[in-house]
Amino acid sequence: MGGEPAEPEGGHVIQAHIRKHFRASRESAAFTLDVGFEAGPGVCVLFGPSGAGKTLTLDCIAGFTRPSEGRIVLDGTVLFDGARGIDLRPQERRCGYVFQNYALFPHMSLRENLEFAAERLPKLERHRRVSETLERFRLTEVAGRRPHELSGGQKQRCSIARALLAAPRILLLDEPARGLDQSLRAELYSTLRQVRQAFGTPVLLVTHDLDECFELGDEMMVISEGAMVQHGTPRSVLQQPATVDVARLLGLFNLLPVEIKALDPSRNVSRLAFGEFELTGPYLPGRLLGDRVSVFVRPEHVLAAPRDGRPGGNQIAATLERAAERAETVRLEFAGGLAAVVPRSDYERHRHSRDWVLEVPPQFLRVI
Amino acid sequence: MILRMSVDWFPLWLSLRVAVLSTLLSVAVGVGLAYVLANRDFRGKEALDAVLSLPLVLPPTVLGYYLLVLVGRESFPGRIYEWIFGQPLVFTWQAAVLAAFLHSAPLLIKSARAALETVDHSFERAARTLGANETVIFFRITLPLVVRPVLAGTALAFARSLGDFGVTIMLAGNIPGRTQTIAVAIYDAVEAGNGAVARALVLAVSAIALVVLWVANRLSPRAAT
Numbered sequence: 001m002g003g004e005p006a007e008p009e010g011g012h013v014i015q016a017h018i019r020k021h022f023r024a025s026r027e028s029a030a031f032t033l034d035v036g037f038e039a040g041p042g043v044c045v046l047f048g049p050s051g052a053g054k055t056l057t058l059d060c061i062a063g064f065t066r067p068s069e070g071r072i073v074l075d076g077t078v079l080f081d082g083a084r085g086i087d088l089r090p091q092e093r094r095c096g097y098v099f100q101n102y103a104l105f106p107h108m109s110l111r112e113n114l115e116f117a118a119e120r121l122p123k124l125e126r127h128r129r130v131s132e133t134l135e136r137f138r139l140t141e142v143a144g145r146r147p148h149e150l151s152g153g154q155k156q157r158c159s160i161a162r163a164l165l166a167a168p169r170i171l172l173l174d175e176p177a178r179g180l181d182q183s184l185r186a187e188l189y190s191t192l193r194q195v196r197q198a199f200g201t202p203v204l205l206v207t208h209d210l211d212e213c214f215e216l217g218d219e220m221m222v223i224s225e226g227a228m229v230q231h232g233t234p235r236s237v238l239q240q241p242a243t244v245d246v247a248r249l250l251g252l253f254n255l256l257p258v259e260i261k262a263l264d265p266s267r268n269v270s271r272l273a274f275g276e277f278e279l280t281g282p283y284l285p286g287r288l289l290g291d292r293v294s295v296f297v298r299p300e301h302v303l304a305a306p307r308d309g310r311p312g313g314n315q316i317a318a319t320l321e322r323a324a325e326r327a328e329t330v331r332l333e334f335a336g337g338l339a340a341v342v343p344r345s346d347y348e349r350h351r352h353s354r355d356w357v358l359e360v361p362p363q364f365l366r367v368i
Numbered sequence: 369m370i371l372r373m374s375v376d377w378f379p380l381w382l383s384l385r386v387a388v389l390s391t392l393l394s395v396a397v398g399v400g401l402a403y404v405l406a407n408r409d410f411r412g413k414e415a416l417d418a419v420l421s422l423p424l425v426l427p428p429t430v431l432g433y434y435l436l437v438l439v440g441r442e443s444f445p446g447r448i449y450e451w452i453f454g455q456p457l458v459f460t461w462q463a464a465v466l467a468a469f470l471h472s473a474p475l476l477i478k479s480a481r482a483a484l485e486t487v488d489h490s491f492e493r494a495a496r497t498l499g500a501n502e503t504v505i506f507f508r509i510t511l512p513l514v515v516r517p518v519l520a521g522t523a524l525a526f527a528r529s530l531g532d533f534g535v536t537i538m539l540a541g542n543i544p545g546r547t548q549t550i551a552v553a554i555y556d557a558v559e560a561g562n563g564a565v566a567r568a569l570v571l572a573v574s575a576i577a578l579v580v581l582w583v584a585n586r587l588s589p590r591a592a593t
Contacts (some may be wrong), residue, residue, distance in 0.1 A: 047453075062497055068509070089496070091500065094499075097494065099493070100490075105494075107513065120499060163498075165498075
């Protein structure tokens with residue numbers, strides 16, 4: 001394993017099919033991780049709730065946990081192949097891993113931490129690379145300090161720098177922003193954006209923070225209960241969640257179970273019944289009359305007004321439960337899991353109304 | 369009269385030599401065993417732990433009896449030893465080392481295992497992803513992280529091997545000038561009504577034990593930095 005950044009043809013790519021079973025035990029129920037994906041250079045976010053198997057996926061790639069079956073190939077090197085009995089040790093995999101707690105060696109100075117990662121290089125080269133890295137990650141002034149004498153941001157940068165010094169073919173980050181305040185988060189994101197540009201390696205980042213997906217992710221994979229339920233760009237996932245489950249994970253409100261009443265492909269419309277209310281939506285290909293489907297609309301797209309008479313077309317009557325004030329908008333949450341975001345001025349005028357009408361513009365209705 | 373009386377300090381020097389050697393042996397074997405107990409999962413692990421802890425609770429004479437049976441001149445290990453070194457193990461000062469080792473190693477294993485179990489495995493994992501082999505990781509990551517509690521355990525093991533009486537007298541006997549350690553010598557002096565000698569040896573042992581415990585306490589409360 002050399003220190004020079006190897007540049008294989010076609011960039012760095014990881015292909016993984018991982019299955020891992022856990023039998024039920026006294027402490028935990030049975031669990032099966034079953035994910036398959038391919039990722040190239042850029043940041044791919046593993047998104048999902050706690051216990052979904054995100055970190056386990058990273059651990060299988062890094063070689064800390066042996067999958068029950070599957071195959072993991074990184075840049076043409078087979079890291080694991082259950083069928084052929086290949087299981088490289090973590091030392092041979094060249095996976096950079098940034099731990100949640102940074103895992104900086106507490107008995108070594110920051111410089112020694114970095115030197116440990118560059119040990120395979122000849123002495124002069126090692127010294128040059130470590131000094132360069134310290135400079136690049138703005139750590140030169142604190143190079144002699146032990147980890148416990150560093151700020152959170154410095155520890156964060158050091159752990160990423162250390163992982164990169166070993167010239168990994170992939171960078172794995174386990175919830176790197178967990179427990180960081182806003183400013184440290186912003187710092188981390190800018191560091192990671194630089195890393196993405198400077199190193200042509202795939203970056204797999206585990207998080208359960210949706211904003212982080214959008215901040216950093218070129219792609220996102222939604223993992224739930226051990227299975228990958230959706231894979232795409234964060235924008236496409238948010239616009240078109242594959243399942244109701246994904247929509248819930250994304251924290252999407254306004255999931256409406258509806259029945260299809262009419263379909264008109266020529267005018268590209270459909271008529272949907274949501275309880276007693278009628279909605280007009282876009283034509284739904286591949287669906288039949290009477291099908292029950294879920295549609296959703298982002299709270300930002302819902303028009304809300306105090307109720308005044310019977311709801312008309314594409315309107316739903318709703319009872320206000322909670323109003324969450326933000327800097328410029330107010331998020332209104334209604335009974336039945338409905339929500340709307342309205343400008344603050346609108347809300348100020350009607351803040352005493354309990355009964356509201358929500359209008360769903362047909363073009364913003366999405367079917368799951 | 370007490371000032372003019374000469375005390376034979378041989379038992380003290382012998383005990384110190386025995387304690388140093390048995391402690392070195394304890395560290396080498398004990399830390400290794402503790403590492404296995406803390407990091408590996410295998411069947412009978414807790415049974416092994418129980419057997420290793422037995423010397424802490426068994427009467428020293430019982431332990432000494434087992435050892436006599438195990439390494440006596442008639443036993444297989446005893447004969448192997450005699451064949452290699454040309455003399456039997458029992459009733460030599462080397463037997464006192466073995467006695468002190470068995471008496472004190474469990475203490476070290478217990479404290480080293482407890483310390484090793486608190487080591488956050490992400491340090492070792494991080495070192496693996498950086499390409500370090502397991503030997504390097506053990507000596508440069510794991511061991512430095514537990515060096516203080518392990519040294520504290522070592523100090524306790526040293527103090528304990530200095531003071532062993534029962535196992536030593538069963539296995540090494542009480543041969544003045546050859547196998548008579550300080551604890552045995554004190555017993556001997558008291559038996560013979562030699563109060564002055566007993567007092568001198570008792571004070572020496574107490575002083576050493578106090579210093580060692582002070583060192584152990586200085587080491588143990590703070591975690592590895």
